[in-house]
Amino acid sequence: MLIVMKSDATESDIRRVEEIIEKLGYRPHTMPGAARTAIGVTGNPGAIDPTHFENLPGVADAIRVTKQYKLISKDLRPEKSVIKVGNATIGGNELAIIAGPCAVETVEQVFSAAEAVAKSGAKFFRGGAFKPRTSPYAFQGKGEDGLKILAEVRNQFGLNIVTEAMDERGVDLVEKYGDCIQIGARNMQNFSLLKYVGQTRKPVLLKRGLSATLDEFLLAAEYIMAEGNYDVILCERGIRTFGTHARNTMDLSVVPAVQKLTHLPIIVDPSHGTGRNYMVNPLARAGVAVGADGLIIEVHPCPEEALCDGAQALTLEQYSELYTQVNAIYEILAKEEMAIALA
Amino acid sequence: MLIVMKSDATESDIRRVEEIIEKLGYRPHTMPGAARTAIGVTGNPGAIDPTHFENLPGVADAIRVTKQYKLISKDLRPEKSVIKVGNATIGGNELAIIAGPCAVETVEQVFSAAEAVAKSGAKFFRGGAFKPRTSPYAFQGKGEDGLKILAEVRNQFGLNIVTEAMDERGVDLVEKYGDCIQIGARNMQNFSLLKYVGQTRKPVLLKRGLSATLDEFLLAAEYIMAEGNYDVILCERGIRTFGTHARNTMDLSVVPAVQKLTHLPIIVDPSHGTGRNYMVNPLARAGVAVGADGLIIEVHPCPEEALCDGAQALTLEQYSELYTQVNAIYEILAKEEMAIALA
Amino acid sequence: MLIVMKSDATESDIRRVEEIIEKLGYRPHTMPGAARTAIGVTGNPGAIDPTHFENLPGVADAIRVTKQYKLISKDLRPEKSVIKVGNATIGGNELAIIAGPCAVETVEQVFSAAEAVAKSGAKFFRGGAFKPRTSPYAFQGKGEDGLKILAEVRNQFGLNIVTEAMDERGVDLVEKYGDCIQIGARNMQNFSLLKYVGQTRKPVLLKRGLSATLDEFLLAAEYIMAEGNYDVILCERGIRTFGTHARNTMDLSVVPAVQKLTHLPIIVDPSHGTGRNYMVNPLARAGVAVGADGLIIEVHPCPEEALCDGAQALTLEQYSELYTQVNAIYEILAKEEMAIALA
Amino acid sequence: MLIVMKSDATESDIRRVEEIIEKLGYRPHTMPGAARTAIGVTGNPGAIDPTHFENLPGVADAIRVTKQYKLISKDLRPEKSVIKVGNATIGGNELAIIAGPCAVETVEQVFSAAEAVAKSGAKFFRGGAFKPRTSPYAFQGKGEDGLKILAEVRNQFGLNIVTEAMDERGVDLVEKYGDCIQIGARNMQNFSLLKYVGQTRKPVLLKRGLSATLDEFLLAAEYIMAEGNYDVILCERGIRTFGTHARNTMDLSVVPAVQKLTHLPIIVDPSHGTGRNYMVNPLARAGVAVGADGLIIEVHPCPEEALCDGAQALTLEQYSELYTQVNAIYEILAKEEMAIALA
DSSP, rough: OOOEEOTTTOOOHHHHHHHHHHHHTTTTEEEEEEEEEOOOOOOOSSSSOOOGTSSTTEEEEEOOOSOOOOOTBTTTTOOOOEETTTTTTESSSSSSSEEEEOOOOOOOHHHHHHHHHHHOOOOOEBBBOOOOOOSSSSSOOTTHHHHHHHHHHHHHHOOOEEEEEEEEEHHHHHHOSSSSSEEEEGGGHHHHHHHHHHTTOOOOOEEOOTTOHHHHOOOOOOHHHHHTOOOOEEEEOOOOOOOOOSSSSSSHHHHHHHHHBBBOEEEOHHHHHHHHHHHHHHHHHHHHHHSSSSEEEEEOSSSSGOSSSSGGGOHHHHHHHHHHHHHHHHHHHHHHTTTTHOO | OOEEOOOOOOHHHHHHHHHHHHHTTOOOEEEEEOOOOEEEEEOOOOOOGGGGGGTTTTTTEOOOOSOOOOOTTTTOSSSSOEEEEEEEESSSSSOOEEOOBBBBBOOHHHHHHHHHHHHOOOOOOESSSOOOSSSSTOOEEEEEEHHHHHHHHHHHHEEEEEEEEEEOHHHHHHHHOEEEEEOOOOGGHHHHHHHHTTTTTSOOOOOOTOOOOOHHHHHHHHHHTTTOOOOOOEEEBBBBOOOSSSSSSSSSHHHHHHHHBBBSSEEOHHHHHHHHHHHHHHHHHHHHHHHHHHHEEOSSSSGGSSOOOGGOOOOOHHHHHHHHHHHHHHHHHHHHHTHHHOO | OOOEEEETTTTTHHHHHHHHHHHTHHHHHEEOOSOEEEEEEESSOOOOOOGGGSSSTTTTEEEOOOOOSSSSSSSTSSOOOEETTTTTTSSSOOHHHHHOSBBOHHHHHHHHHHHHHHHOOOOOOOOBSSOSSSSTTTTOOOOOHHHHHHHHHHHHHHHEEEEEOOOOHHHHHHHHHSSSEEOGGGGGTTTHHHHHHHHHSOOOOEEETTOOOHHHHHHHHHHHHHHHHEEEEEEEEEEEEEESSSSSSSOTTHHHHHHHHHHOOOEEEHHHHHHHHHHHHHHHHHHOOOOOHHHHHHHHESGGGOSSOOOOOOOOOHHHHHHHHHHHHHHHHHTTTTHHHHO | EEEEEEETTHHHHHHHHHHHHHHHTTEEEEOOOOSOEEEEEOOSSSSSOOGTTSTTTTTTEEOOOOOOOOBBBTTTTSSSHHHHHHHTTEEESSSSEEEEOOOOOOHHHHHHHHHHHHTTTTOOEEOBOOOOSTTTTTTTTTTTTHHHHHHHHHHHOOOEEEEOOHHHHHHHHHHHHHHHHEEGGGTEEEEEHHHHHTTTTSSSSEEEOTTTHHHHHHHHHHHHHHTTTOOEEEEEOOBBOSSEEEEEOTTTTHHHHHHHBSSSSSEEHHHHHHHOOOHHHHHHHHHHHHSSEEEEEEEOOOOGGOSOOGGGGGGHHHHHHHHHHHHHHHHHHHHTTHHHHHH
């Protein structure tokens, strides 16, 4: 059930609808929009009788939603969501670049990367303190010590910190030290973790699973939102196919598909999406050209010494070249008013 | 590093090797075998000097292991592992049948299924109290109440309970009420959860992820074993491909591949592996013929009323027919001494 | 349009319906069955008015077919088709084993394999004279000379010859020298070739393409049948997935799916389906257990010297072991009257 | 074997090397380059002794090639190949746009599309007279009549005609009426057809198969070139994955991969690559941004009436918008001298 308020509905009209929803034992999700507010209802086991709402003051319409997803949909919120991450935003009129090393290794490594990232003009820094590694014997990340280094990067360079959490303890720590909680591809359907981050008030960067369909990806976002956290940023990071020339196959068609169905921003990750240094820049350009809201890029001052995923990390020089190229394309898209097509 | 003891090594020889490993700051994993004991070493950041061990009494060999996995490998334990689950075993000379409904719904539903399963001769009962559902609005399972019903099934029918946990709280509860902790396909690379179940002393049924390679699957088992829990049963449950005639594509070639590399038992799940009622029996027969150690099968007294995955559940009659057919094939394999080829 | 004749319809009733179909400019496909004859109509651009037929003598029903396929479907022919290949059949009450080397190399190699195949009791011999190789620089087969060797095998050992054609010239030659024309996976959607073999009167073994959906596979058979050749045997030979432990992933669920929809026999190819010697026997057993009508197996007197696909060829001893095992399973299926379930 | 000539080698030096290759019973493939000529050798069953060549006048080096492909490789020709198609080129310093309807239907439909394509500035026209359709009952194309309409388009609008052939007869006809022979995805490993077009002297547009690896794709091109036709243009048209939001998954990472290994131009097909009208423009932009040499686009004056693939065809207005946008991106890439990175 989706209750669409009139454009002149008052705060108290909205509050009254919320109260009725709560009294029925369900949960209201209120989404203010440019033209009007809509209120999603979740928690109802079956259809709700629309007559509960349609004659209330301020209510324009009460619509039965038969689709699997409610909160992510454009029915609930026709305008694109702009997500605040620290002191910057993702999904607005600026290309969001999140750059940094795969893993936090040392203060020197992190600061050297952060300096280059800040200098480029990017506003977000990435770096993992908890690393989901295929082998139990591979480097598992520096944990809380790593997060402290990242917090120091924010203080010193003004960059907003995006970093992964793999479990509840990790979420608590990232909430404390970071600005955006990343949920990795392998945890995209870790539903307990999704519910847990849904209860925080930090924005969440949700990566698409290696073999997730679009529906599964969107419903993972819906899991987070159903708990009350509406600040979800989607991220395409490559899917698994039979191909071997790249580590994964970037599925850029998911960008227009997401934009058609949802109000959430979506960024792309050409570093994990290709796993090959020489492919990162071309696929980053493609990601911006297809209409993504941003990029997440691995940069390492010395890729050949990286403890994790060195093969795909850009050098600081390569990163700088990428930054220039993708922004040139982004500007063209804006200038030619392709924005219409991207919406 | 793998330390192979002589066949006449004493308990104190073994203990001494373990002490040296611990003194070096690493972790010994002692695996007694039919002919000899082997001790795996984990926790070492780099290569270990074999001279620490090779001249000790009772030591036959100290072998550097360059492969990614140690504890699952036949190098460590050439004989097949037979895993004790409650009062029965998986991996020995009997076909293990785990049957029951997808989800625990009501006492009546569960008991009706359990009666048929017990009557058939099967020794294991399945049923989910925590359900990983793609949509946050789908039935999420009955939680601890469901587990209590399952514990009652064990008391009344003598069946051993296999049931899924999705997070640490769930693991604690399954440890309390069940006999075997199932880790679902979507959590196969939830590394925090793998470590957590590695610290329990209940056997673990580990399902292959929807797009997991064999290496990733085996390393997920290695994660559990590296924490000290060696009772891992693998389960092929279908992978994701372009095909649409079945819900997933069962990859039976993984059975001989697993048997070639590891000492762990492997079972197959034709219910999730096909998602189609009419395919379950044929694929169950195929799973036994390919050499699997067992089957996990969804049975529901009334599939068309199931709250979850009804399309793939067998009726009690269909289950009984399947039970007869797969055991006939299993006996033929044994009789013709195909066991050799299966080992 | 499908015209179902009454069980007591006469030859002249049938002929009259055929004439009307031809007069309308379409093509009749008459399929005699155990209980009744059905006549498929193809070539019609849109729906046909059933009143043309429903009042004719001997006509039981005139059914509009909205499905994409007509001639392969059980609507047209509810009984399973038994295909005559040389002096034997595929699809009847006997497991069909087609064995032999990947490629015809020398008289000695072929005769040595043929002797073992004939001795085992198998009735079909395989061997390629035209080899579809990924590289233009790899061995391309011995051409007509190879076919002459195969024809000699038939004369000497009484085996029926199944061999691949890659183009029209090849089809003409296989028609001359062989008993069954194999269309390889890479040509499954070579529609010109399908039409061409549809005009021959030799049975066709049609292999599923590496990434063919079930619908595409069945429509490829429909292409052949629409030209008037109804003797099509389907073959599952493994699909392409992300997996690397086997060369392909055998999709055994396609066997019950095919049996549900069509009257055509289906066999499986565990040699190409796995590409690994040690997997061939387990997957052959699985193929028989799932309900396939036969197997196609690569056997080579000396696999390590094979010019093509040696890694998957069985030795003569391994082949003999496989033959015993799969027949034991086949007999059990028959004995337990699983045949009902397989139909 | 690859023989690299000195930069000052004479025509007669080159001729002499060719003669020796021919005398040895092999085939020379001479590729003139900007700085030097290289001569590939094919047809040799094993390694060739380099001493046959290395002391000849004009020879700089004789290199053993262990890779599977020779003629497509940058070792043979370090500069990018610019392919002449009719009166224009693909692979040079201009974005090649090939546009037109999926299938030739009527003179009016074709001319209406051709007018818009010519007006946009594009130099190539597409349209199928032979259509590879999954179902034998679907529209199969207008055949030679369709080709005559296309030839008329060339006469009237000066557009160069790219059109598919599915068999030898079709190749002969396309050679007569068209400018570039398209080999469709389903025929990418129709090796007989590849050899046949290798013997024509018309350029070939080779589409990647639905599940072709990069190696298979490149070796298909090598098949054509090994017959002496070096004018091959590669085309990425989407691969088959588990995804359902688009008809296929465009794998843009294949573009930098091809450019790293070969001297051949590569274009992308966002129409078949997505199968969704609203995705064509975004993915076309991405294809240009990733560095492709061109695009092939389906345009139809009235997509909803198309006999084939209407769901993905652009209207004339949408095509015009796409044309502007992709050229704006192409110019930016050139301006910023990204060309270096693209090479």
